[in-house]
Amino acid sequence: MTTIAFIGLGHMGTPMSRNLLRGGHRVLGFDLSADALQALSQAGGQAATSIAHAVGQADVVITMVPTGTHVRQVYEGEAGILAHARPGALLIDSSTIDVESSRLVHDLAAQQGFDMVDAPVSGAVPAAEAARLVFMVGGTAAAFERAEPILQHMGSSVVHVGAAGSGQSMKACNNMMAGMSAITLSETLALARRLGLDEQKVYDVMTHASGNCWMLQSYCPVPGPVPGAPSNRDYAPGFAMSLMLKDMRLAQAAARTVGYETPFAARATQMYEAAVAEGHGGRDFSYMYKIVSGE
Template identity: 55%
Template sequence: MATIGFIGLGNMGGPMLANLVKAGHTVRAFDLSEAALERAESAGAGRAGTIAEAAAGAEVVVTMLPAGQHVRGVYTGEGGVIGAAPAGALLIDCSTIDVDSARAVAAAAADAGLRMVDAPVSGGVGGAEAGTLTFMVGGPDEAVTAARPILECMGKAVVHAGGPGTGQAAKICNNMMLGIQMLSVCEAFALAKRLGLDAQKLFDVSSKASGQCWSLTTYCPVPGPVPTSPANRDYAPGFTAAMMLKDLKLAQQAAAAGEAATPLGAAAEALYALFCNQGEGDRDFSGIIRMIDGQSQG
């Protein structure tokens, strides 16, 4: 069992920390939110007063932070992880951020004699709570091998994508596909409604035909066909529209930098921006069907 510093205890980080504690690890938690720290203590973690205190003496440091600037600050800023962690410590960043930030922080860690992987996740809050996340991991072979047993305490699949930053690349490509596919499913159900085709009948056909995809069979955006989907809970998240918009923006930034043509990704970003600007950012991303179908918001 390892001594782990865990920084970032939001909707995803809090349950991930709890699963590390359940696995028998000793975890010291840090977050700017007092309520998040109290929940971590209730889950069995110790409390750290600063980032440096969470990292000091830790064999492993795990972070789950909002964006690239936060990751850069937590790792390379004054009092940050890289300056406080002991030589040889393993750093695991599970945030979803831009590839350039991931690679810059990994290089700084390597220069300090620390091992680091970028390990963004797929699976949402439900996956974090159930310990069934998928991790897309970028980093050197030895660091990924060392990180695997820690990640397996929080997820069901660990995929080594390649060198530093490739975990982030895999995540933003995957979520661009997810955002586009969800929009296609929403449009199909809105069209079916206007053509007099029952939603369950469309699901029965498409879930067994060429229209089949995760957004349909696991996360169907209309109530009924998939009882566990957010559509049956007034689109309580899951995975918020604001988080989907963040990932689509990252994909478009990467596409511009790499001179890749992603017109459907750009269209998906624009639609999710419109949905979020209507005050729906905290709703599950599948709730965009309400906008596509012309239903009132709020």
């Protein structure tokens, strides 16, 4: 049994920690939310009173917090992870953040002798609950070898994609594609409806033809064809529009660091910005269909 400190028990962190408990590990969790700590305790974990309390007992530390600023806050300083983690502990950051912040924290961890990986995820809350997340892992081969058995309790795919920060780079590219796919598929389905085509027939044909994509097959933005999709739950978020906007902005920032222009992604980012400004940030990002179609 491995003792794991889990910092950040939000919509993703809570089900991820539950799956670690199901895997037979001891989990000490810390979050600013008393409700999140109570949920972990009810699942069989232990609520820590501080970051220091959690990580001081842990063989592995996992963080799942909103932004690069938050990651730096929980790792750095007198109250942070690097000041209180046990010597030899493995550090895993599964937050989705900018590449620069990720590499900075990697460097700080390496300077203090810690193995670390950045391991952002794809799959949103349903995949977190079902332990079917896709982990994109950046770090040394040795650190990945240590992290892989832990991550396998929470995911169906764990891939080492490169050196420190590469997991964040991969996540930026993946979600840029998902964000654009939601818009282009929405345009396609809106046109199909205006041409008098039935959505189920469109789904049946396209999922076996050259127009198929993950967004259509698994997350169809019109109600009906995919029963588990948010479109059949009034667009209650599996992955909120505001989070997709965050990831689209991260992809734009990553592109700027290498001097590469992404005009289609830039336009898609503007559309997500407008959707959030109009008050749709709490809806699933597949609600883009309603915006694009005008329905």
